[in-house]
Amino acid sequence: MIFMRITLLIGSLTGGGAERVVCHLANYLAKQQHIVEILTVSDKISYKPNDNVRLRNMYHESNSKLPKKIINIIRLYRFNKYLRKENVDLYVTFLPELTQLLMRQKVFFKAPVVISERSDPYQYWEKGRNQLCVFKKYFSRGDGYVFQTEEARLYYSTNGIDTRNSIVIPNAINPDFVKEPYIGKHEKEIVSVGRLNIPKNFPLLIRAFAKISEKHQDYILKIYGQGGLLESLKKLTRELGVEEKVEFPGYVNDIPKVLQKASLFVLSSHYEGMPNALAEAMSLGLPCISTDCPVGGPRFLINEEENGILVPVDDDDALADAIERVLNNEDLKEKLGKNARHISERLSSDKIYNMWEEFLVRTANNKNR
16 A cells, blocks of 8 residues: 555535545544645634644634635635645545635646545536536546546536546445444434535425424424524424424534434435435434435435435425325334444445545556556
8 A cells, every 4th residue: 555645625624514524534544544634724623633634724714803805815825835835645625616726726736636526516517607617627627536426427527527537435424323223212303414504405394394293293393403594494483383393403512312312314405415414314223204306315325115215306295295104104114214224334434435545546646657
């Protein structure tokens, strides 16, 4: 094995699926004796890597009183200085904005770049002709690509990106979610987890819950997470008459502990990459319902009626019907939860991050030949 110096680029290490993947990947690579650094734009942090991973940010903004425009100029200067002076063997980028920034500076460094697509490229790049031109210009400069689904890879290849050196790697299950089956009494709770933003489409879940609430008056809905839509979601619960039955506990550190006691997990997103929240709920043995959203992450995880249920995107009637089916059928609930646990074997950390390491080493070796 060739040991490399690897820099992972991401906006911050605050709570989110991509941020958690970066942290766990960095820890794994460092454990394999690679020299690993995480370079972030912001110094905000929720996930802290192990001590053998170096963490550096472009600017400590927490106590800064400088205008945002000046801070961004300082960040750009420090980023360029880093690219010129640091002896890096490989860069891995995890966000579209940082990928563009890195590719614009590619004349200043020789190390190969692996671009990791974490979401639905159709949603991000189809907002206008200029966006697509930016995508083709800068993302074509990658030396390797990591996708979460085949649908995401197809978008790149159909838009002129050479994806011959690419791989599809789903997210690994966080080891914190690999537990013995919960055998206590399950709470009468329907749960979901995610940022309170538009892509997660929590209004769909609230509307569906409101449709079944009268028949299942002993159930409550809990949505864990933070975000800018909190007040509008609360307003919707009031309008639908379920304000007393819908809770927003915010960000919770020990999410496996609170989830494993629930009766049902629901993912209601408009689109996802590979949804960590869904995979982790499945690994805990929760019966799960998800929208069959692009770019195919839930469909990769769920075998219909075997370890979960898929419903059309933005169809509150279909979601309400699926919720009611599970709540009314103990045998179905037990089957879905029992089969869902096997996802932790398919997506074990060692298996997934070993795939990452092999691909990164191979890409660096190909570039240096």
